[in-house]
Amino acid sequence: MKEKDLFHHHTFYFVELIVLLIGFFLMVLFASDVTLQFIILTVVLLFYIVMGFLHHKQNHYFNAKIMIEYVLISGIILAAFLFLNISRL
Amino acid sequence: MHHSSLFAVCVLLLALSFSFSYIHKKSPSVLGISFNITESDLLTVTNKIRAEKGVKPVTLNPKLSDAARRKAVDMFDKNYWAHFAPDGSTSPWFFIKEAGYGYLYAGENLAKGFTNSDEVVKAWMESPSHRENMLSDKYNDIGFAIVEGKLEGEETVLVVEMFGAASPVVAQDTTKQLAVETGQEPVQEIAIPPNAQDLQPVASEKSLPLNEQTVKSEKNGGIISKPIIDSQLTSRTITLSLLLFFIVALVIDLVVIERKQIPRIVGHNLDHIMLIIFFVLFVIVLKTGAIL
Numbered sequence: 048m049k050e051k052d053l054f055h056h057h058t059f060y061f062v063e064l065i066v067l068l069i070g071f072f073l074m075v076l077f078a079s080d081v082t083l084q085f086i087i088l089t090v091v092l093l094f095y096i097v098m099g100f101l102h103h104k105q106n107h108y109f110n111a112k113i114m115i116e117y118v119l120i121s122g123i124i125l126a127a128f129l130f131l132n133i134s135r136l
Numbered sequence: 137m138h139h140s141s142l143f144a145v146c147v148l149l150l151a152l153s154f155s156f157s158y159i160h161k162k163s164p165s166v167l168g169i170s171f172n173i174t175e176s177d178l179l180t181v182t183n184k185i186r187a188e189k190g191v192k193p194v195t196l197n198p199k200l201s202d203a204a205r206r207k208a209v210d211m212f213d214k215n216y217w218a219h220f221a222p223d224g225s226t227s228p229w230f231f232i233k234e235a236g237y238g239y240l241y242a243g244e245n246l247a248k249g250f251t252n253s254d255e256v257v258k259a260w261m262e263s264p265s266h267r268e269n270m271l272s273d274k275y276n277d278i279g280f281a282i283v284e285g286k287l288e289g290e291e292t293v294l295v296v297e298m299f300g301a302a303s304p305v306v307a308q309d310t311t312k313q314l315a316v317e318t319g320q321e322p323v324q325e326i327a328i329p330p331n332a333q334d335l336q337p338v339a340s341e342k343s344l345p346l347n348e349q350t351v352k353s354e355k356n357g358g359i360i361s362k363p364i365i366d367s368q369l370t371s372r373t374i375t376l377s378l379l380l381f382f383i384v385a386l387v388i389d390l391v392v393i394e395r396k397q398i399p400r401i402v403g404h405n406l407d408h409i410m411l412i413i414f415f416v417l418f419v420i421v422l423k424t425g426a427i428l
Contacts, residue, residue, distance in 0.1 A: 060406070068414070071418045074418055075421055075422065078425075079217075095407070112139070119139060119142035120412075122146040123146045123382075124411065126146050126149035127375045127378070127379065130371050133154075133157045133367075134291060134367055
């Protein structure tokens with residue numbers, strides 16, 4: 048991998064880390080508003096899927112199966128959130 | 137990790153969510169949220185903290201508890217989470233006055249979404265403005281309302297705490313707002329400290345009965361619920377166990393694949409690990425309670 052590609056590769060991780068950090072910080076901040084938390088989580092997960100797509104498209108082998116994997120992992124997180132908060136909804 | 141396994145876990149979590157929700161509604165004594173918030177516990181903990189700080193204890197006053205209950209019902213009925221009703225229909229002094237408590241000083245703390253008395257008091261003590269109310273030596277009396285209902289679309293337990301120092305005369309609103317609203321002239325002006333705005337309670341203009349449609353239960357000066365299975369604890373344990381299993385599996389997978397240089401068409405484990413770790417941390421630090 049060239050130095051420039053390596054920089055791009057690491058940038059993806061860095062951006063993803065920052066967005067995850069901000070997203071989950073906001074979710075903790077708005078702990079009393081479950082609807083807002085759900086919206087924030089959905090936005091973070093959509094970003095996660097898009098970043099996964101871009102990341103693989105640019106730095107790795109891309110295949111539809113990979114996208115499905117990202118969607119399923121996001122689905123598990125969203126389902127876990129619903130399970131944790133079902134009594135509040 | 138195969139897609140079918142990931143899909144199965146996703147479906148399992150959704151199925152558990154709906155099952156828990158169904159059983160919780162049908163048999164809350166079997167599967168429900170464990171609550172233990174009572175007037176007596178709140179009073180005991182508050183006075184214990186006041187004693188530790190060398191502040192005189194407060195006494196439970198039925199009129200202040202009635203005022204707190206009116207406030208809680210008003211919040212559920214008008215669906216707001218604030219000291220003042222958003223439509224401006226309630227002012228801070230009205231509930232206490234309507235409950236028949238003449239005050240010189242009064243204050244209010246609100247909490248929602250907590251499951252036990254200690255958590256409520258702890259949250260108030262961690263907030264400087266609420267702490268000021270808790271430890272103010274101006275107050276002699278206290279009243280509580282602990283009411284379960286639906287607020288802003290969310291099932292929650294609301295705790296209203298009202299402090300007061302009784303006045304020998306009928307308490308007046310220094311803004312004279314109440315007098316204007318009711319067309320009555322104030323009997324006497326009462327000096328209220330500059331920060332009275334922060335110390336004053338929320339008010340309502342109506343004598344409100346408990347609305348059975350929005351307010352579920354209020355028993356023995358509090359809410360005590362001990363279902364056979366605590367749904368919050370169980371869902372948290374299951375979720376964390378599943379996610380930790382995923383993290384371990386992904387880390388092992390990542391290490392093995394990197395060491396053996398096995399070519400595969402899969403997503404990036406590191407991405408997934410980062411996402412799941414963040415979510416696990418969120419679940420661990422998450423506090424559903426809020427104070428105002």
